[in-house]
Structures are given as structure tokens and as C-alpha cells.
Amino acid sequence: MTENLLKENLKKYFGYETFRAGQEEIITNILDGNDVLGVLPTGGGKSICYQLPAMIMEGITLVISPLISLMKDQVDALNENGISSAYINSTLNKDEYKKTLSDISRGNIKLLYISPERLENDFFIDFIKGLNINFVAVDEAHCISQWGHDFRPAYKIIPSIYEVLGDIPVAAFTATATKEVRDDIIKNLELNTPLVKVTGFDRKNLTYIVEKPKDKLRFLKTYLKNHKDESGIIYASTRKKVDEVYKSLKKMNLDVSKYHAGLAEKTRIKNQDDFIYDRKKIIVATNAFGMGIDKSNVRYVIHYNMPKDMESYYQEAGRAGRDGEDADCILLYNAQDIIINKFLINQTNNFAFKRYQLEKLQIIINYVNTSNCLRAFILDYFGSESMDFCDNCSNCLSKVDKIDATIDSQKILSCIYRLDQRYGSKTVVDCLKGSKNKNAREKNLSSLSTFAIMKEKDEKYIKDLIGTLIADGYIRVSGGQYPILKLTEKSKDVLFDNEKVFVFENKTDPVKQMENKTINRRDYDDKLFNHLKKVRLELSKDRNIPPFIIFSDASLKDMATLKPQTEQAFLEIKGVGDKKLLQYGDIFIAEISEFISASN
Ligand code: ADP
Ligand code: MG
Secondary structure (H helix, E strand, O other): OOHHHHHHHHHHHHOOOOOOOOHHHHHHHHHOOOOEEEEOOOOOOHHHHHHHHHHHOOOEEEEEOOOHHHHHHHHHHHHHOOOOEEEEOOOOOHHHHHHHHHHHHOOOOOEEEEOHHHHHOHHHHHHHHOOOEEEEEEOOHHHHOOOOOOOOHHHHHHHHHHHHHOOOOEEEEEOOOOHHHHHHHHHHOOOOOOEEEEOOOOOOOEEEEEEOOOOHHHHHHHHHHOOOOOOEEEEOOOHHHHHHHHHHHHHOOOOEEEEOOOOOHHHHHHHHHHHHOOOOOEEEEOOOOOOOOOOOOOOEEEEOOOOOOHHHHHHHHOOOOOOOOOEEEEEEOOHHHHHHHHHHHOOOOOHHHHHHHHHHHHHHHHHHHOOOOHHHHHHHHOOOOOOOOOOOEHHHHHOOEEEEOHHHHHHHHHHHHHOOOOOOHHHHHHHHHOOOOHHHHHOOHHHOOOOOOOOOOOHHHHHHHHHHHHHOOOEEEEOOOOOEEEEOHHHHHHHHOOOOOEEEEOOOOHHHHHHHOOOOOOOOOHHHHHHHHHHHHHHHHHHOOOHHHHOOHHHHHHHHHHOOOOHHHHOOOOOOOHHHHHHHHHHHHHHHHHHHHHHO
């Protein structure tokens, strides 16, 4: 297969000139008949990895995908690109089902999407026996692993169809980076010496922000006021919180929808669709929302409460900016969030599981407390190569006042040592503050040399500094329900080698800072962009498909930059392939021309 042929097809069907990381190698391997495990981040472009080979190969590609709502969007998007595809699931009525089967039998379909449960159906298995299926793609393959959070037993049936289909390549895709999950996928899907392609996990277009606002709601309202034209998700920890935040935003007359498991299914679907179709810009939701969402123009994901671990956070925040355009991931937290998470974890009686969850929780606590680069923290955690300084997270953007906290850190570490590394942060703080409370009296803290050596400091300052020392590895937290502070190898450097510890006082508001950070932003015509968004919304209503399937924000920004007025120029736009040109070229070219003459 020549490289050119791949590129030609990429442009023809998807409107893109170049491959993203990993795509070309994965596609070439599939076409060579090899099994593949592709681990690409959310928004990394996994779909094209199996859709493009499907178009080049003869016959049909079977795509196994966990979510019905996702299937419809994917099939809509493919058909918009001139790729005939279909899905079979429980939402089809009898006539639609029959029509789909006959379309498939007549060879009119290149990609067939099904859910794994469909493979339990003998009629269906008999049906596919008679088809020319040449390739199986398994999307969201982590669903086969019990380690992942989306375990789906029916995924285990998949290998049983290999016998029926003969020796054809199988490609599995996931965004989950952990090794346990990866190994599980290879084993359970019985992949045969697969190419395992893991690309970098850095989502450069995402700005990571951590904030501990005094008043979360006020922070949120200010942010939303400044982002009125953009679409975003607000995650809250409970149904009650979702209702509460939803109500407050509604009062501000914002375009807002909500989603949680307590709503009737019909309402849930409607609310989700309102968001996907841009009828409502904002959705407030619990973590029940999102897995079935491929909406690419999500410009921010705000966590109103701290999630239970980094995996959940990375996955949920990752729903921002799938189109590769700038987007914000904001985590709001306060002490209450940590208490609630601990409370929930303590509900279980399984000691080992409790411990595991508390360790995971501690890592996200470290994330919100670190004074280092947030992106580096994430990449380190997921085992990707990282940097010292990314210039695109709230820590890198707002490090204005660097304060030398070495002496205070030494005091804290000595105190932990004097307490024989047997107590938690409450006792450490009581001792340093010289407290006379019950706890201090019972433990006879006043007899220690570190008693009251920080009595002039705020309790909050000491607690925050302990948090930073934990986050940056100078203190280790051990034990489950009653965490104990312990020293580490690194503590010695501070205690004996005078290694410096710095904390950063955020004098600037990182959100403001980002607004001002225009250097990296693309230089497009804002007015034209907003106008084209309206054109897109109207088309979406007429045709009853989500706006981002017609064109992504990235395509519209390209149009608002290059302002194409001929078919040839229009074809230069990212995301414009043959079919999109035919279908929408005239409309958008006319709108752009009119806009230009009106503004001259
Ligand atoms: P994933 O499934 O990995 O989360 P998707 O397949 O949904 O990601 O792709 C995310 C977005 O990236 C889509 O809008 C898609 O069209 C776009 N995309 C994929 N490949 C490319 C490419 N080579 N160049 C530009 N955009 C791409
Ligand atoms: Mg995907």
C-alpha cells in the first residue's frame, strides 16, 4: 500500500491532509492483516484508524462499540462523509431492521456497527456467516477488562466469532493507558501477536486549571459569563449537587441542561440531545454522563467537585477539545470534597479495596496540591514523558510569587520525626501550633522540642504546606482510615542538605490570565466564526444531525481564517472531503462571500 494512497483517501473521505500520531502505522498494519491494539488519548483520532482501512479493504468491517447513542452519531458522521454505514441495535423498529439487513446483504454497507450483546443472538451470527466480513474493530476495548471502570461482560463473547469469520485482522482501541488494562485486552480479545501502538498522552490543546475558590458558584458564574458562546460540561459529584447548580445557572438565564441517573430515561435522552445538538450550550451532570458523547466542540469541562481518582478525572476532563482546538479543564475543590470522598470510600467493608481507593484518592489530592506543572503531574502519573514547565496550566501560568518555604518545611518534617512518624496531620499541626486542646494534652505534645515552633503561622498555611510537601514527595501518607504522615528519602534532602522548597502564591487569577494569553490562540475572524456557527446550527436543525458532525469548530475556525471563496479554496479547509464539498460547499462559500462584502 503506498503512502500516497492512504493520504489520498484520508483527504477524500475525511478532509484531512496529515495523519495524527500513530494513525498511519496502525492503518498500514491492519491492511497487512495484523492484529492491532491502539492506545490513543481521547480525541486522538481512533475512529479513522479503523474507518480508513474499512474503505480501502474489500467487503464489510464489523465495528463493536459499547454505546447505542455513540453508534448513531458515528454512522451519521460517516454517511455525511460519503461512507455508507449502518448499525443494528435495539433502537431500530422492525422495518428499519429489515431494511438494514437487506442493505447489508446487497453489499451496500462498508461499516456495520453493533453492540457486543448482539453476538449473543444466534440469528445474527447466522446472518454474518453469509457476509464478506474482512475486519473486526473493537472500540472502547477497555470494556473487556475488569480493571477498567466500564466493564461490560458481553465483550468477552467477541473471540467466539473469530471461528465464524475466519482468519481476519482484529483491531482494538482504547484511551485507557494502564498496563493491567492493556494486558487484559490482548489476553481476553485473544489478539495474535498484535502491533501495540501507544501514542503520547499529552493533550496540548487542553489548559489544566486547579482552583480552590472561596465561593465555587461565584467562580463558576464568572467563568460562564466570559464564555457565553461556548459549549461545556460541568460535572458535580451528586444528583443533588447537579440539581442545585443547574437551578442557579438557570436563574442567570443561561442555556443550560442537566443529566443524572435520577431523571427519567426520556428526559435524560432529551437533555443529552439538547446538549449534543447545541440547543443548550451547557450541561450540568454527574459522572453518569459522557461515555456516549463524541461531541467534538466541548470548549470546557469544569469539575465542581473533586473526582475520586486521576483516571476518572483524566477521562472526564478529556471530553473537552476533541477537535484539537483550545479548551479548558478546570477542577474546583475544597476540603469538603476530600472529606466526602473519604466518607464514600469508607462505606465499603472490603479492606483491600478501601486501601486501594484511598491510595488513588491521595494521588488526586496531590494533583490539586502540587506547586509544580499540572500537565507534568498527569503525564508522569500515566507514565508518559513529561516536561518541567508547560506554560499552559494554572501553575505554570500563575507562578508569580515564589516564596521560600524551606525553613517552615524543615519544621514540619522535624515535627513528624519527633512524633515518631505515628500520627496524622491534625496532630502535627496541633504540635506545631502549640495547641492546648484535648488531643495535645492526651499525647503530651508540649514535651516535644517541636511544640509551638510555628505558633505565629496560620493553621491553614501549615495544612496547605503539608499538602504541598505530600504532593511533591517530601512526605508520604500511609494507612487507610487514619492516614499517618511519614518521612521519605526526599525529606532528608530538605532536613540535612538544605534542599529548597518553594511555594507559589497565586496573586493573579489564572482564568483572567488565560483570557489574556492570546499569543497561542489562532488568529481567526471572531465575527465570521460566530456567524458560521449560526449557519451550522440552522443546517443541523434542518437535517436533524448534530452541528459538530456537519463541521467541527476546527473547520469553522479554518474557514474564518482562510475565508475561502472558491471550491478549490474550500477544499483546503481541514475536515472538507469530497462529500462535504458537494453537500455544503456552496452554502458556506456564499455565506463567507456575503460576509466579506458586507464588512467592506
Ligand atoms: P477518539 O475516538 O480517539 O477519541 P475521534 O476518532 O472521535 O477520537 O476523533 C476526534 C476528532 O479528531 C474528530 O473530530 C476527528 O475527525 C478528528 N481527527 C481524526 N484524525 C484526524 C487527522 N488526521 N487530522 C485532523 N483531525 C483528525
Ligand atoms: Mg472514539
